[in-house]
Amino acid sequence: MTETDPQRIYIFDTTLRDGEQSPGASMKPSEKLLIARQLERLGVDIIEAGFPVASEGDFDSVRGIADEVRGVQIAALARANAADIDRAWEAVAGAARPRIHTFISSSDIHLKYQLRKTRAEVLAAAVDAVTRARSYTPNVEFSPMDATRTDRDYLCEMVEAVIAAGATTVNIPDTVGYAVPEEFGDLIATLFDRVPNIGQAIVSVHCHNDLGLAVANSLAAIRNGARQVECTINGIGERAGNTAMEELVMALATRRDRFAFATGIRTEQIFPASRLLTKITGIPVQPNKAIVGANAFAHESGIHQDGLIKERRTYEIMTPQSVGITETRIVLGKHSGRHAVAEHLRAMGYALTEEEVNRVFVRFKELADIKKDVYDEDLEAILYEAVFRVEDHFRLVYLHVTSGTAAVPAATMQMEVDGRLIQDGGFGVGPVDATFAAIRKITQTNYPLEKYLVHAVTGGTDAQGEVTVQLKYNGRSAVGHSAHPDVLVASAKAYINALNRIEFLKANVRKVDVE
Numbered sequence: 001m002t003e004t005d006p007q008r009i010y011i012f013d014t015t016l017r018d019g020e021q022s023p024g025a026s027m028k029p030s031e032k033l034l035i036a037r038q039l040e041r042l043g044v045d046i047i048e049a050g051f052p053v054a055s056e057g058d059f060d061s062v063r064g065i066a067d068e069v070r071g072v073q074i075a076a077l078a079r080a081n082a083a084d085i086d087r088a089w090e091a092v093a094g095a096a097r098p099r100i101h102t103f104i105s106s107s108d109i110h111l112k113y114q115l116r117k118t119r120a121e122v123l124a125a126a127v128d129a130v131t132r133a134r135s136y137t138p139n140v141e142f143s144p145m146d147a148t149r150t151d152r153d154y155l156c157e158m159v160e161a162v163i164a165a166g167a168t169t170v171n172i173p174d175t176v177g178y179a180v181p182e183e184f185g186d187l188i189a190t191l192f193d194r195v196p197n198i199g200q201a202i203v204s205v206h207c208h209n210d211l212g213l214a215v216a217n218s219l220a221a222i223r224n225g226a227r228q229v230e231c232t233i234n235g236i237g238e239r240a241g242n243t244a245m246e247e248l249v250m251a252l253a254t255r256r257d258r259f260a261f262a263t264g265i266r267t268e269q270i271f272p273a274s275r276l277l278t279k280i281t282g283i284p285v286q287p288n289k290a291i292v293g294a295n296a297f298a299h300e301s302g303i304h305q306d307g308l309i310k311e312r313r314t315y316e317i318m319t320p321q322s323v324g325i326t327e328t329r330i331v332l333g334k335h336s337g338r339h340a341v342a343e344h345l346r347a348m349g350y351a352l353t354e355e356e357v358n359r360v361f362v363r364f365k366e367l368a369d370i371k372k373d374v375y376d377e378d379l380e381a382i383l384y385e386a387v388f389r390v391e392d393h394f395r396l397v398y399l400h401v402t403s404g405t406a407a408v409p410a411a412t413m414q415m416e417v418d419g420r421l422i423q424d425g426g427f428g429v430g431p432v433d434a435t436f437a438a439i440r441k442i443t444q445t446n447y448p449l450e451k452y453l454v455h456a457v458t459g460g461t462d463a464q465g466e467v468t469v470q471l472k473y474n475g476r477s478a479v480g481h482s483a484h485p486d487v488l489v490a491s492a493k494a495y496i497n498a499l500n501r502i503e504f505l506k507a508n509v510r511k512v513d514v515e
Contacts, residue, residue: 006227007260007261007262008227008261008262008263008264009222009227009228009229009252009261009262009263010045010046010202010204010227010228010229010263010264011043011044011045011046011228011229011231011245011249011263011264011265012044012045012046012048012075012171012204012228012229012230012231013039013042013044013046013047013048013230013231013232013233013245014048014206014230014231014232014237014242015035015039015232015233015236015245015277016032016035016036016047016048016049016050016061016065017048017049017050017051017077018048018206018230018232018237018238018242019232019233019236019237019242019277020032020050021237021238022236022237022238022241022281022283025236025281025283027061027280027281028057029057029060029061029064031280032049032050032061032064032065033061033064033065033068033069034276034280035233035273035276035277035280036049036065036068036069037068037069038269038272038273038276039069039072039233039273040069040071040072041266041269041272041273042265042266042269042270042273043263043264043265043266043269044072044245044264044265045072045073045228045264046072046073046074046075046099046228047065047069047072047073047074047075048075048076048077048101048230049061049062049065049066049074049075049076049091049092050062050065050076050077050091051076051077051078052076052077052078052087052088052090052091052092053078053079053083053084053087053088059087059090059091062074062076062088062091062092063090063091063092063094066091066092066093066094066095066098067094067095069095070095070096071096072097073095073097073098073099073139074092074095074096074097074098074099075092075098075099075100075101075141076088076089076091076092076098076099076100076101077101077102077103078100078101078102078103078129078133079102079103079104079129080102080103080104080125080126080128080129081125081129082132084102085100085102085129085132085133085136086132088100088101088102088133089133089136089137093136097139098137098139099137099139099140099141099169100133100136100137100139100140100141101140101141101142101143101171102129102130102133102140102141102142102143103142103143103144103145103171103173104122104125104126104129104144104145105122105144105145105146106122106144106145106146106147106150106154106155106158107145107146107147107149107150107151108150108151109146109149110145110146119154122158123154123157123158123161126142126144126158126161126162127161127162127164127165129142130142130162130165130166130167131165131166133166134165134166134167138166138168139168140166140167140168140169141167141168141169141170141171141204142162142167142169142170142171143170143171143172143173143206144158144159144172144173145173145175146173146175146176147172147173147174147175147187148172148173148174148175148176148178148179148183148184148187149176149178152187152190155191156190156191156194156195159191159195159198160195160196160197160198163195163197163198163200163201164197167201168200168201168202169201169202169203169204169228170198170201170202170203170204171203171204171205171206171228171230172187172188172191172203172204172205172206172221172226173205173206173207173208173230174205174206174207174208174214174217175206175208176208176210177207177208177209177210177211177213177214177239177240178210178211179207179213179217180211180213180217181213181216181217181219181220182220184205184207184217184220184221185217185220185221185223185224186224188203188205188220188221188224188225188226189224189225191203191225192224192225202227202228203221203225203226203227203228204226204227204228204229204230205217205218205221205226205228205229205230205243206230206242206243207221207230207242207243208237208238208239208240208241208242209235209237209239209240209241209242209243209244210239210240212240214235214241214242214243214244215243215244215247215248215251217243218231218243218248219248219251219252219259222252222259222261223259229243229248230242230243231243231244231245231248232244232245233245233246233273233274233277234246234274234277234278234283234285234289234292235247235289236277236281236283244290244291245265245270246270246274246290246291246292246323247290247291249263249265249267249270250267250270250290250291250322250323253267253322267322267323267324268321268322268323268324269324270291270292270323270324271292271323271324272324274292291323292323336364336368338357338358338361341357341360341361341364341379342357342361344379345357345360345379360379360382363382364379364382367382367464367485370485382483392416392496392500393417393418393499393500393503394415394416394417394443394496394499394500394503395415395416395496396413396415396489396492396493396496397413397414397415397416397421398413398414399411399412399413399435399488399489399492400412400413401431401434401435401488402431403430403431403434408427409427409428409429409430409431409433409434410425410426410427410434411425411426411427411428411431411434411435411437411438412424412425412438413425413435413438413439413442413492415439415442415443415496417442417443422442423442424438424441424442425438425441426438426439426440426441431488432452432488432491435488435491435492435495436449436491436492436495439492439495439496439499443499445499445502447471447472447473447478447498447499447502448471448472449469449470449471450470450471450472450477451468451469451470451479452467452468452469452470452491453467453468454466454467454468454487454490454491463485464483464484464485464490465483465484465485465486465487465490466481466482466483466490467481467482467483467487467490467491467493467494468480468481468494469481469491469494469495469497469498470498471495471498471499471502473502473506478498478499478501478502479498479501480493480494480495480496480497480498480499480500480501481494481497482494482496482497
């Protein structure tokens with residue numbers, strides 16, 4: 001591992017070890033194997049499959065992954081003691097390219113309160129652990145835990161000693177997420193300046209995200225000589241998590257002008273990996289999470305939508321397809337502009353005139369003030385109301401309905417009939433029946449009701465109810481449709497729409513008779 005491409009960054013994925021230490025993220029061996037296979041497809045260089053000495057289940061899981069996932073290095077974690085190292089090797093011995101990753105604390109606060117050992121004792125334990133691991137495999141990684149709070153002279157001494165003992169990768173962990181980028185970059189640079197044999201090993205980093213700086217710290221380390229980054233899918237891990245693999249990789253890929261490095265990651269597999277992990281662990285990704293969040297490639301602002309329509313690069317620095325997402329999501333909502341709505345309608349297959357787009361946009365804005373997101377089905381319902389419906393002879397002005405277990409269902413409404421305002425009411429066996437009774441009284445009609453259907457246009461409690469009403473007239477059917485978040489309003493409008501269609505039929509029949 002020491003003869004490497006200086007421009008290559010190796011991705012060490014610890015989703016199955018540190019990531020599984022997230023509260024609630026425990027996985028069964030079969031589930032860990034699914035993740036490992038996806039990580040192989042993703043193109044990570046090393047999979048840290050687990051901590052074999054922790055439990056029989058973890059041991060079996062690591063061994064199963066080592067035996068079955070052949071296209072990537074498989075690492076097992078071990079504390080700096082013989083029992084851990086022996087168990088780790090037993091778990092990964094069958095791997096095509098096994099690695100033992102051993103660690104011990106190095107900061108004075110850990111030595112005093114956790115290990116209760118002297119610096120000399122800990123240094124000796126570190127060297128012994130690497131030596132024992134080296135007896136099993138030449139691929140040995142060592143980590144001085146809590147390195148960022150360790151005395152730098154002592155850290156340099158430990159790094160030099162473990163490399164001399166045979167460690168081919170030395171990982172510098174920011175175990176408690178304490179460092180800031182300039183400081184962490186300087187720490188890595190110090191190791192290259194002061195450790196004489198540093199060139200015999202790959203320098204790795206493992207950053208935690210307690211201050212939200214894990215990715216930034218990892219990038220600072222790369223700039224100062226680190227060539228391996230330990231990270232996890234979706235950034236899961238202890239406490240606030242780890243360096244998010246997808247963020248680090250896409251930062252390197254997107255900003256090649258600042259980071260002239262490459263990884264072996266097949267970036268189009270990033271989103272599938274994220275979704276698989278979420279499905280298995282049940283840990284959701286926050287909507288505004290970089291790269292893989294639901295809103296990462298979603299745009300609602302009218303200004304942004306307009307820019308994207310004209311040139312995607314105006315508001316997107318990478319394509320959604322580059323990380324495995326099908327397409328940019330234009331979220332139609334109250335901030336969307338007319339141009340975005342018109343383009344979305346065109347993409348749906350509707351070629352509208354400017355005046356028709358204006359009518360749809362007015363209705364769209366009204367709906368967007370009522371419900372958060374407007375979907376394609378919502379737009380189609382608006383189209384039917386605003387563009388494709390016949391000229392109104394009847395129009396609903398307002399509707400008031402009372403109903404319940406202790407009230408007789410009643411509807412009071414006002415309608416416009418050929419330009420005249422008429423108000424009346426009706427009673428029924430339910431609120432819809434009462435509404436239809438009021439309409440019949442006001443319009444002085446009584447056509448047979450053949451069909452009444454209601455369904456939700458989209459999911460969620462704020463979904464529009466789409467109503468279909470079919471009336472019978474002179475041997476013909478007149479079908480009315482309407483959609484509204486209030487199903488009673490939708491029902492009234494659908495019934496009135498059917499009445500207007502009957503008026504259209506009447507007019508056409510008279511015209512045919514005259515001819």
